[in-house]
Amino acid sequence: MPVSIEELKALQAQKKEAAKPKFISKAKRVEMAAKAKQNQQNTSEETTLKDIRSTTDLKRSVVQETVQTTKPPPPKAKAKTTSGKFSFDWSAADDTSKAYQPSYSIDSGEGQAPKRQKRDLEDAHWSEKPVDSMSSRDWRIFKEDYSIVTKGGGNIPNPLRSWNECKEIPRIVRDTITRMGYKEPTPIQRAAIPIALGIRDVIGVAETGSGKTASFLIPLISYICELPKLDERSKVNGPYGLILAPTRELAMQIKDEAVKFCTPLGFKVVSVVGGYSAQEQALAVQEGAELIVATPGRLLDVIDRRLLVLNQCCYVVMDEADRMVDMGFEEQVQKVLASLPSSNAKPDSDEAENLAAVSTRRYRQTMMYTATMPVAIEKLAKKYLRRPGIVTIGSAGQAGSTVTQLVEFLNTDEKRKRRLLDIISKRQYRPPIVVFLNYKRDCEAVSDALVAAGWRTAIIHGGKQQEQREQAVQQLKRGAVDVLVATDVAGRGLDIPNVSLVVNFQMANNIESYTHRIGRTGRAGKRGTAVTFLGQEDDDVLFELKQMISRSEASPNNQELSRHPAARMKKLQQ
Structure with a gap:
C-alpha cells in the first residue's frame, strides 16, 4: 500500500527535528561515553572468537579435503617366483634415481679426472x-x-x-x-x-x-x-x-x-x-x-x-x-x-x-x-x-715344463720291447714318435720288432749316410713313417713338429743328453710325454734324474726311483 502524503510530511518533520542540535549535560556525556566503551569491548571479543572459529574450521576442512582427495598408492606387483629360488626381478617404481637431487656443486670434482686416470694406469696390468x-x-x-x-x-x-x-x-x-x-x-x-x-x-x-x-x-x-x-x-x-x-x-x-x-x-x-x-x-x-x-x-x-x-x-x-x-x-x-x-x-x-x-x-x-x-x-x-x-x-739344465717325464725299471731288452709295443699300441700317442737307443746294433733290432707289429719305421745313427739320415727325417715329417728309431745323433737339433712321445729305450749316459733327447717333444708350447726304461747300468745318473723329475711340475714322482739306493746320493766321480 503506497505511503500517504501526510505520512511523508510527518517523517520529514521528524528528521528536521532530529537534525537540530540538542544540549546534553556533562554527566550525561560521561555516562554515554562509558556505555559506548563497554559496547566496543564486547564487540571486539565476539569478533576475535569468530575469527578463531573460522580459522579452525578452515584448517579442518583443508585436512578433510586432502584426506579425501589423496588416494593410497596401489600395492606393488610382486614378481612370480619359484618356491625356494631368489627373484632377480624388480619394479620400475623402485627406481629412486628420478628423485636424486645432488646437494653439492658439480665443480667440486674439477681437476680430479686426470689424477684418477693416472692412478688407474699405474694400477693396471x-x-x-x-x-x-x-x-x-x-x-x-x-x-x-x-x-x-x-x-x-x-x-x-x-x-x-x-x-x-x-x-x-x-x-x-x-x-x-x-x-x-x-x-x-x-x-x-x-x-x-x-x-x-x-x-x-x-x-x-x-x-x-x-x-x-x-x-x-x-x-x-x-x-x-x-x-x-x-x-x-x-x-x-x-x-x-x-x-x-x-x-x-x-x-x-x-x-x-x-x-x-x-x-x-x-x-x-x-x-x-x-x-x-x-x-x-x-x-x-x-x-x-x-x-x-x-x-x-x-x-x-x-x-x-x-x-x-x-x-x-x-x-x-x-x-x-x-x-x-x-x-x-x-x-x-x-x-x-x-x-x-x-x-x-x-x-x-x-x-x-x-x-x-x-x-x-x-x-x-x-x-x-x-x-x-x-x-x-x-x-x-x-x-x-x-x-x-x-x-x-726357467732353470739351467732342466727339461721343458711341457714335457711329462715317466720312468719304468725294466732289466731286459725283451721286457722293454713288449712294454714299448704296449705303450704305442694303445693309440694314446699319435705319430710321430721317437725312440732313442745308445748303440747302432740295437736300433736295428728294435726297428724290426716294431715293423713286425705293423709300424712303419725309419732309422738314424752314425752308420747311416747323410742322404739316408735326411731322407728318414723327411719321411717322419711327411707322415710316411710312424716311428723314428735313433741314437743320440738325433737327440740334438732335429726339429720335428708335433712329436707326441719320446721313449728312451736305453737311458742316456748323462743327464745333459737325456735333457736333449726328451726335448724332441713338448716343443713350441705344445705338450709331450717322455718314457724312460731304466736298468742296473743306469745307477750313475739316477740321482740327477730324480732331481730333474722332482723339479718338473708336469711330472709325477716315481716311488721306485725315489727309494732306489743310487738315487739317494750323487755318485762321486772317480
Whole structure:
C-alpha cells in the first residue's frame, strides 16, 4: 500500500527535528561515553572468537579435503617366483634415481679426472699399458710371467713385449717375421733379442724347442743389414756372420730357417758341413755369402785348406755349445774362433757393457746358446765373450715344463720291447714318435720288432749316410713313417713338429743328453710325454734324474726311483 502524503510530511518533520542540535549535560556525556566503551569491548571479543572459529574450521576442512582427495598408492606387483629360488626381478617404481637431487656443486670434482686416470694406469696390468708407461714393478712381473732371469753388468735392456714395439729391428726384417707367421715372441726371443740389438755379447740358457734359432737369427740379420753389400772385391774376405752347430742335421735346419729371413733381403746363406761334397761347398763359399752355417770339423778343414777366410766376420753364434763340448769339438771350436780377426774384438772392460762406447766402431759380437752350463762352457765363454748379458729361461739344465717325464725299471731288452709295443699300441700317442737307443746294433733290432707289429719305421745313427739320415727325417715329417728309431745323433737339433712321445729305450749316459733327447717333444708350447726304461747300468745318473723329475711340475714322482739306493746320493766321480 503506497505511503500517504501526510505520512511523508510527518517523517520529514521528524528528521528536521532530529537534525537540530540538542544540549546534553556533562554527566550525561560521561555516562554515554562509558556505555559506548563497554559496547566496543564486547564487540571486539565476539569478533576475535569468530575469527578463531573460522580459522579452525578452515584448517579442518583443508585436512578433510586432502584426506579425501589423496588416494593410497596401489600395492606393488610382486614378481612370480619359484618356491625356494631368489627373484632377480624388480619394479620400475623402485627406481629412486628420478628423485636424486645432488646437494653439492658439480665443480667440486674439477681437476680430479686426470689424477684418477693416472692412478688407474699405474694400477693396471702391464699388458694394458703402453711400453713407455711400464714401471720397474711392471717389468719385474713381466719377467716372472715368462720365467725370464737376466744377469750381467751394465744396463740390461728390458725384454721385448711384441714385434711391433721393437723399432731397432729393421722394418723389412719385421715384415719377414710377420710373413713367416711369428705372432708372439717366445721367452728366449723376448729377452735375448733386445740385448743382442744393443751390440752386446749374449749367453742364452734355455730349454730345447724354445725358439732359440730366431732369437739369434733376427739380431744377426739386423746387424748385417747395416753393413755394405758384398761385391766382387769384398766377398773374398769371407762372410759377415758365422753360425756353429754340433751336428749336420742341426746346421741344415738353421740354414733352412736363415734362408727364409735372408732371401727377401738379397743375402746368401751357405752351409759347410760333413756328408756333402767338399768341392761344391768350397765353390759356394768362394762365390760369396753373407752368412755361413757350419759344423766345427768341416769348417776347420775348409779354413786349413785355405778355401775360406774370416777376415771380415763380425758376428759369431755358437748354438748348443755344451753339445759341441760333449762331442769333443771344444778344441776345434777354439781353433775356429782363433782364426777370427783380433782387430774387431771387443775390449774386456766396462766399455763392452756400454752401448754408446761399442757403437762407435764395428766390434765383433758373439752369442752362445746352451741348455746346460758345465765348467767347460763357462771357461769357453770367459775366454771368447766380453762382458755378456746372461739370459736364463726357467732353470739351467732342466727339461721343458711341457714335457711329462715317466720312468719304468725294466732289466731286459725283451721286457722293454713288449712294454714299448704296449705303450704305442694303445693309440694314446699319435705319430710321430721317437725312440732313442745308445748303440747302432740295437736300433736295428728294435726297428724290426716294431715293423713286425705293423709300424712303419725309419732309422738314424752314425752308420747311416747323410742322404739316408735326411731322407728318414723327411719321411717322419711327411707322415710316411710312424716311428723314428735313433741314437743320440738325433737327440740334438732335429726339429720335428708335433712329436707326441719320446721313449728312451736305453737311458742316456748323462743327464745333459737325456735333457736333449726328451726335448724332441713338448716343443713350441705344445705338450709331450717322455718314457724312460731304466736298468742296473743306469745307477750313475739316477740321482740327477730324480732331481730333474722332482723339479718338473708336469711330472709325477716315481716311488721306485725315489727309494732306489743310487738315487739317494750323487755318485762321486772317480
